[in-house]
Amino acid sequence: MSEVRTLDVSGLKQYEISNQAPLWWGQLMIVFIEGTMFAILIAAYFYTRLRMDVWPPPGDQYPHLLLPSVALIPLVLSCLGTYWAGDSAKKNDRAGMLGGLGLNLVLAGIALAMRIVEWHSLNFNWMTDIQGSYVWAFLGLHTFDYIGDLVFTAVLFVLIAIGRYGPKQRQGVYVDSVVWYFLVAIWIPIYVVIYWGPVIVGTQQ
Numbered sequence: 001m002s003e004v005r006t007l008d009v010s011g012l013k014q015y016e017i018s019n020q021a022p023l024w025w026g027q028l029m030i031v032f033i034e035g036t037m038f039a040i041l042i043a044a045y046f047y048t049r050l051r052m053d054v055w056p057p058p059g060d061q062y063p064h065l066l067l068p069s070v071a072l073i074p075l076v077l078s079c080l081g082t083y084w085a086g087d088s089a090k091k092n093d094r095a096g097m098l099g100g101l102g103l104n105l106v107l108a109g110i111a112l113a114m115r116i117v118e119w120h121s122l123n124f125n126w127m128t129d130i131q132g133s134y135v136w137a138f139l140g141l142h143t144f145d146y147i148g149d150l151v152f153t154a155v156l157f158v159l160i161a162i163g164r165y166g167p168k169q170r171q172g173v174y175v176d177s178v179v180w181y182f183l184v185a186i187w188i189p190i191y192v193v194i195y196w197g198p199v200i201v202g203t204q205q
Contacts, residue, residue: 017090017174027178038186045134049201056198057129063195071114078107082177089173101157138190149179
């Protein structure tokens with residue numbers, strides 16, 4: 001009868017608040033999946049453009065550039081709050097976590113409000129034509145993920161604010177940064193495609 005081998009893991013920590021945690025790697029895998037989806041959508045956009053003689057399609061206005069460009073400022077700055085919160089989670093600094101999460105929520109909320117205002121200014125929707133379908137797909141998918149992460153961040157903020165937090169919640173604060181950095185980073189090429197794409201590769205007069 002063969003000997004049964006066992007591995008003693010009693011010395012391992014129950015929660016690891018670092019990039020060695022399985023949850024951190026799980027979040028990273030989600031980022032890869034979401035990134036692949038957006039990369040395919042961007043590739044499809046330009047493939048479609050190459051097959052069209054006129055772009056944007058007749059009747060579609062060129063998207064406004066000012067408000068979306070200004071909205072990049074609070075969006076990028078929100079990463080400072082995320083970093084602050086994640087670093088504070090490793091140090092078990094409650095005030096730092098609250099400050100970082102709060103800063104993230106405020107700046108991300110401002111950027112989201114500006115996006116919604118600009119979104120409503122478009123003179124086409126997903127049913128108008130192929131560009132409308134792409135633009136609304138980009139905005140819809142990214143905003144869905146964006147709001148989902150904001151809700152998660154808000155829940156963490158409330159839990160920590162009322163004192164109901166421990167290693168599990170601190171780990172949540174830390175790994176939340178993975179998705180938020182991704183959402184900010186992937187918005188840059190999406191922003192270029194939506195708002196500068198018609199200008200760069202457009203033919204409509």
